[in-house]
Amino acid sequence: MPHAAPSTDDITALIETQMHLEGPLLPIFHAIQETYGFVPQEALPVIAQALNLTVAEVHGVMSFYHDFRKTPAGDVVVKICRAEACQSMGANALSAAVLDKLGLDWGGTTADGKLTVEPVYCLGLCACAPAAMVGGKLVARADLARLEKAMEGAA
Amino acid sequence: MKIWVPMDSAAKALGSEDVVAAIRAEAARRGVDVEIARNGSRGMIWLEPLVEVETEAGRIGYGPMNAGDVAAIFDGSPSLGLVEELDWMKRQTRLTFQRCGVTDPLSLAQYEAHGGLAGLRRAIGMSQDAIIDEVKLSGLRGRGGAGFPTGIKWDTVRLAHADRKYIVCNADEGDSGTFADRMIMEGDPFCLIEGMVIAGLGCGAVQGYVYTRSEYPDAVAVMRRAIVLAHEAGVIGPDVMGSGKPFELEVRVGAGAYVCGEETSLLNSLEGKRGVVRAKPPLPALEGAFGKPTVVNNVISLATVPVIFEKGASYYADFGLGRSKGTIPLQIAGNVARGGLFETAFGMPLGEIVTDLAGGTATGRPVKAVQVGGPLGAYLGQEQFDTPFGYEEFGGQDALIGHAGLVVFDDSADMLGMARFAMEFCAVESCGKCTPCRIGAVRGVETLDRIAAGDGAAVELLSDLCETMKDGSLCALGGFTPYPVMSALQLFPEEFAGVKEAAE
Ligand SMILES: Cc1cc2nc3c(=O)[nH]c(=O)nc-3n(C[C@H](O)[C@H](O)[C@H](O)COP(=O)(O)O)c2cc1C
Ligand code: SF4
Ligand code: FES
Numbered sequence: 138m139p140h141a142a143p144s145t146d147d148i149t150a151l152i153e154t155q156m157h158l159e160g161p162l163l164p165i166f167h168a169i170q171e172t173y174g175f176v177p178q179e180a181l182p183v184i185a186q187a188l189n190l191t192v193a194e195v196h197g198v199m200s201f202y203h204d205f206r207k208t209p210a211g212d213v214v215v216k217i218c219r220a221e222a223c224q225s226m227g228a229n230a231l232s233a234a235v236l237d238k239l240g241l242d243w244g245g246t247t248a249d250g251k252l253t254v255e256p257v258y259c260l261g262l263c264a265c266a267p268a269a270m271v272g273g274k275l276v277a278r279a280d281l282a283r284l285e286k287a288m289e290g291a292a
Numbered sequence: 293m294k295i296w297v298p299m300d301s302a303a304k305a306l307g308s309e310d311v312v313a314a315i316r317a318e319a320a321r322r323g324v325d326v327e328i329a330r331n332g333s334r335g336m337i338w339l340e341p342l343v344e345v346e347t348e349a350g351r352i353g354y355g356p357m358n359a360g361d362v363a364a365i366f367d368g369s370p371s372l373g374l375v376e377e378l379d380w381m382k383r384q385t386r387l388t389f390q391r392c393g394v395t396d397p398l399s400l401a402q403y404e405a406h407g408g409l410a411g412l413r414r415a416i417g418m419s420q421d422a423i424i425d426e427v428k429l430s431g432l433r434g435r436g437g438a439g440f441p442t443g444i445k446w447d448t449v450r451l452a453h454a455d456r457k458y459i460v461c462n463a464d465e466g467d468s469g470t471f472a473d474r475m476i477m478e479g480d481p482f483c484l485i486e487g488m489v490i491a492g493l494g495c496g497a498v499q500g501y502v503y504t505r506s507e508y509p510d511a512v513a514v515m516r517r518a519i520v521l522a523h524e525a526g527v528i529g530p531d532v533m534g535s536g537k538p539f540e541l542e543v544r545v546g547a548g549a550y551v552c553g554e555e556t557s558l559l560n561s562l563e564g565k566r567g568v569v570r571a572k573p574p575l576p577a578l579e580g581a582f583g584k585p586t587v588v589n590n591v592i593s594l595a596t597v598p599v600i601f602e603k604g605a606s607y608y609a610d611f612g613l614g615r616s617k618g619t620i621p622l623q624i625a626g627n628v629a630r631g632g633l634f635e636t637a638f639g640m641p642l643g644e645i646v647t648d649l650a651g652g653t654a655t656g657r658p659v660k661a662v663q664v665g666g667p668l669g670a671y672l673g674q675e676q677f678d679t680p681f682g683y684e685e686f687g688g689q690d691a692l693i694g695h696a697g698l699v700v701f702d703d704s705a706d707m708l709g710m711a712r713f714a715m716e717f718c719a720v721e722s723c724g725k726c727t728p729c730r731i732g733a734v735r736g737v738e739t740l741d742r743i744a745a746g747d748g749a750a751v752e753l754l755s756d757l758c759e760t761m762k763d764g765s766l767c768a769l770g771g772f773t774p775y776p777v778m779s780a781l782q783l784f785p786e787e788f789a790g791v792k793e794a795a796e
Contacts, residue, residue, distance in 0.1 A: 158542075159499075159582060162564030167506075167545060188564075201566040202547035204506050220468035221663055222699045224713070225626035226654065258550060258667075258717065259466060260507050261474040262302050263699065264337035264624060264631030273509065277305035 143173060148183045162188060162198055166205050175206040211246040211253035213272040213291045215284070219256045222263035226278075231267050232256075234281045251292055293319075293326045295365065296344040296351065298393065300333035300478050301510040302471070307359060308341035314359035315343075322366055332479015334393030335621075335633030336380050339372070350374045380634065380649070385611060387603075387619050388596045389635045392479040398517055400525050403482045409527070411601030415490045416535045420450055423494035427597065429605035431617030435472075436462055436553075436590030437665065437694045437768070439616075439683045442597075445587060448577035449495040452585035457497035459488050460562065460581055460588045463504035463511070464546055464553035467666025469625040469697030472633055473591035477504065477511035480595070481518035482527075485541060487594035489532055490601060491587055492539040500541040501581070502591075503558050506548055515543050550667075550721040554767050555588040557723060568723045569767045590695070592621060613639030616682035626663075626699035627653045643677025646700055657702040661783060663710075665694025667717050668772035670779035671707070690779070692772070707780040707787045712740040714780075718773040729770025732761045736777065748789045754781070 151172060155164040165184055169176050176199060185192045199205050217232045236254060239247055246253040262268035265277035269284055272291030276283055297303070297312050312328055319326040336342060342355035345365060353372040354365055363369075375381060386392075395402040403409070415423050428443030449457055461484065465473040476484055488500045502515055519541050522528045530538045544562055546552050552561045556570035559581050580586020596618065600608045609617045616638035622645060624631050629651035646652070646662055653659055661671040670691035672679070679689050686693045701710075715736030722730045736757055742750040758774035765771035781788050 160544075160562050160564040163544065163547060163561065166547065198564065198566050201568075202549050204547035219713075220717075221667060221710070221713070222469045222626040222697075224710070225699055225701045225705065229709075257507060257548075258721075259468045259470075260305075261465065261471040261511075262305050263469045263471060263626065263697065264628070264633075265302055265306055265340070266626060268305065270507075275301055275305035277302060 143177055143179065145179070145183055148177075148180045149187070152184060152187045156187065162195070163202075166199060166202075170205060173209075175209045178207060212251050213253070213288060215252060215254045215272075215288060216257035216260075216270040217254065217279075217284075218258065218260050218262070218266070218268045220259040220263075222259070223267040226266040228267040231279060231281065231284075235284055238281070238285075252288060293324060294329060294346040295326055296329045296331045296346075298333045298341060299330040299397070299510075299514075300340070300475060301508075302337050303333055303340040303342070304510070306340045306356065310359040311341050311343060311357050311362060314362040315365065318362050318366060324366060330396055331394065332392045332397050333475055333633075334375065334381065335389065335475065335635075336378070336630070337632035338630045342375070344375055345371070350376060353378070380630070380632070384635050385619050385637055386635050387599045387608065387611075388483075388592060389476070389480070389621060389633065390599065391483065392475055395480070397479050397481055397514055398521060400482060400521055400527070403480075407602055408482055408598070409486060409533075411598035412486050412489055412527070412533065414601050415493055416533060420494055420496060423490065424450055426601060426605045427494070429609065430600045431609040431612070431615070432593065432596060432600065433616070433683065434590055435592035435596070435620070435695060437692070439693075442589060442593050445577055445589070446491060446495050448575065449497065449585045449587050452578055454585050456499065456582075456584050457495055458581040458584055458586040459491045459495065459497045459500040460559070460586055461488055461500065461502040461591055461594055462553065462555060462558060462588055463502050463508075463591045464558060465508075465591070465695065466505065466550040466553045467668075467695050467697050469663065469666060469699040470623050470695045471625075472621040472623050472696070473504075474508055474511050475633055476591055476595045477502075477508070478514050481515050482522060483598055484515075484591055484595045485518060485522050485528065487597035488541060489528060489539050490597050491589070491594060493532070493535070493537060495585075495587055497585075497587065498538050498540065500539065501562060502541070502543045503546060503552075503562055504543065505546050512543060512545055519543065550717075551723045551767075551769055554769065557767075558588065559586065566723075568725055571766060592695075611637035613637070613680055613682045613685070615684060620681065620693070620696050622649075622681070623695075623697040624650045624700075625697060627655055627702045628700045629654050638682045639680045641677065642672060642679045642681065642698075643674070645681065645698060646677065650700060653700060653702040655702050655704075657704065660701050660703045660705050661707065661780075662701070663699045663776060664697070665692040666697055667714060668692075668768055668775060669694045670775040671710070671783055672779070673783045691775070707784045708740060708744055711777045711780040711788075712737055712744075714773050714776040715740060718769060722769060723767075726764060726766050726770055728761045728764035729766075729773075732757055732764075732770065733773065736761075736773075743788050751781070751788055
């Protein structure tokens with residue numbers, strides 16, 4: 138997926154949309170990631186300057202949170218729940234089957250850049266486990282066939 | 293013909309949007325005029341998507357509904373009957389969840405018609421003291437896990453001197469097996485808003501934040517929309533319902549860090565910092581968000597406040613058991629025949645919940661263990677099934693009720709694997725501040741791998757490590773991870789030694 142390198146002006150404009158908030162840093166990261174699919178590292182000095190922080194501080198915050206990516210993910214991100222309720226309904230076997238089928242490890246992206254598979258710890262669908270999220274769409278009582286269908290639908 | 297289809301994300305994940313499309317298509321084919329209304333979930337997740345049709349007698353249910361089966365709704369085929377009369381519904385005491393699944397979550401008119409805003413109206417006529425007293429008298433304790441009395445927390449914030457105070461709703465529901473916060477935010481968001489406004493009036497706070505998870509996109513969207521609607525209607529804003537008092541509200545979204553559910557980590561995250569846990573003191577009630585006095589309360593704690601003010605503190609306090617007053621929304625999850633949310637007075641024995649309500653396992657195999665209270669909660673075995681659901685009662689079993697999620701496992705569960713997962717989760721999610729948590733959890737995984745490989749002597753090492761984590765951790769992530777680990781070991785010691793014996 139082509140990602141045009143954002144210009145400093147684009148980043149500044151995005152930052153500006155959040156600056157009226159108290160504690161705007163997480164909202165800024167979210168806004169950038171929503172726009173570009175990841176947080177381009179060129180954005181960090183721009184954020185640092187806007188918030189009067191050091192680049193190291195901004196980087197430190199970003200790296201604390203599992204959600205924020207330094208590099209683009211595949212076109213469709215598949216998140217499979219690994220937490221206890223889903224495990225009680227076979228999530229371990231399900232995720233192993235998905236990863237095996239795609240030839241990936243957790244966090245990996247297929248060679249064609251289409252799919253990235255990541256773990257997630259609870260989607261709040263614990264009474265209809267196992268659960269997954271495919272490109273933003275929730276799937277409950279998931280099995281390999283239903284996930285494959287969702288992945289095709291999302292691609 | 294009026295048909296209700298839930299917009300709760302569990303219903304969606306089970307196909308409710310396809311059902312809506314199929315109903316529209318079928319109605320068009322038959323030339324029938326239908327109005328499709330959206331509600332939250334009633335909590336009977338095993339019946340989702342649960343479609344309800346309005347009749348003269350009341351709403352009748354069809355579920356679980358498939359897009360392929362919607363003709364049944366039009367043919368007048370046998371239904372589940374009146375939804376309110378279903379056993380699961382009739383046996384509950386729905387106070388916090390009285391409207392969830394009943395009303396359109398984004399209709400303020402329906403909210404009011406079903407008792408909403410009555411509590412806030414009453415609170416507006418009360419002094420700050422009287423508001424706090426009402427909460428104290430209700431006996432409400434924090435539903436986020438620690439069970440701290442809500443009224444006492446509010447009083448600390450009320451008495452603190454500051455130019456600005458905050459009400460922060462902890463909606464970072466990260467525990468496996470829990471979804472009550474999500475259901476309220478998606479199914480009755482005005483109830484949470486009303487509770488937060490009452491908290492603001494009681495404590496003299498003018499700004500509220502709902503800090504929730506990125507894993508809950510539907511809840512984020514519904515909450516944000518509800519806040520806009522509440523603002524337009526003057527329920528929040530510069531002049532809360534003509535009281536002359538302001539209260540503003542905003543949703544903030546986390547970024548996939550479990551530890552940010554810990555209140556001080558949450559506050560750091562809200563401020564735009566790393567979500568590292570803060571040492572206490574200072575208490576957040578005195579120095580919380582942006583250094584100002586702050587109430588941090590769980591969604592269910594806050595969403596229970598409106599009904600306390602609507603019906604009165606003593607009405608609420610009359611339910612429950614001992615010092616666990618009122619009702620608790622049980623979240624029944626995992627390997628169960630009937631999973632979902634069941635609100636009831638404290639005191640129901642664990643076995644009744646698992647065997648009777650949940651109907652045992654989904655797989656039909658025997659129940660092996662139940663993890664109560666999320667990833668930091670203990671596993672309980674069948675021999676503990678007579679434990680009544682209450683804070684002290686579970687404490688007496690070296691267990692906790694946490695956010696009241698129950699995850700059931702059948703006899704195929706690998707308990708050493710579950711113990712290993714608890715350590716692995718702690719290692720992944722540790723904020724990094726204390727060594728026993730950050731390093732200890734990694735050692736825990738290694739030690740469990742040694743045990744799995746047949747080194748029975750490592751069991752003692754594991755116990756020592758758990759003691760160190762309990763004693764040397766600043767928060768419950770490092771401090772309570774030993775509960776699932778040690779309870780698994782104590783309940784099923786053979787699974788932690790068997791390989792070695794077999795090898796000898
Ligand atoms: C690791 C960790 C995670 C927590 N996660 C949550 C959570 O998701 N929601 C919550 O309300 N409380 C959570 N808590 C408890 C909070 O620190 C705090 O006790 C609670 O928000 C207070 O609100 P209450 O008094 O209404 O329960 C967590 C605590 C720890 C140590
Ligand atoms: S116990 Fe773990 S999560 Fe809690 S403060 Fe210490 S390092 Fe952070
Ligand atoms: S544990 Fe998987 S959705 Fe909650």
